[in-house]
Amino acid sequence: MAGHKTYDRRFAACPVEVTLDLIDGKWKGVVLYHLGNGPLRFNELRRVTPNTTQRMLTKQLRELEADGLVIRTVYPEIPPRVDYRLSPRGETLQPIIAALKAWGTQHLAEMLGGAEGQEAAAETLPRRRASAA
Structure with a gap:
């Protein structure tokens, strides 16, 4: 190629x-x-x-x-x-990127602590655009 x-x-x-x-x-x-x-x-x-x-x-x-x-x-x-x-x-990399995001969210939640950390981790991640389904 x-x-x-x-x-x-x-x-x-x-x-x-x-x-x-x-x-x-x-x-x-x-x-x-x-x-x-x-x-x-x-x-x-x-x-x-x-x-x-x-x-x-x-x-x-x-x-x-x-x-x-x-x-x-x-x-x-x-x-x-x-x-x-x-x-x-x-596009074929999207499952890898999704796995990295999931791991990062979990890691950040653990570092920030508990349910509070989970909420904070979710807030630090970029919001998906409204046009994305």
Whole structure:
């Protein structure tokens, strides 16, 4: 597949390493999570990742696109509109992202303590967009 990472035989022994290599990056998992709710424009992604810089987010999106996990669509309008969505290959990562979210929610609840912690953990997670079913 053009544009995708290629791996030599040393990766064949550890498929987990291959997966982590694709989603490793400070913001890639977060971007994949939010794109699981549907397409987003760049500024919408900036809003849901407020601790990243424009440069870093652009870099992470380019890598996700090069690896075939995200599709960037430029609409021929004035001014140009660009959105990002998961590719079919990126969609296959959604169970992994959901498992990471579930584990993170549980871990955060445990760290914050009990039912109170569960509520606080739920509040810290991004809200799903209304258009997502």
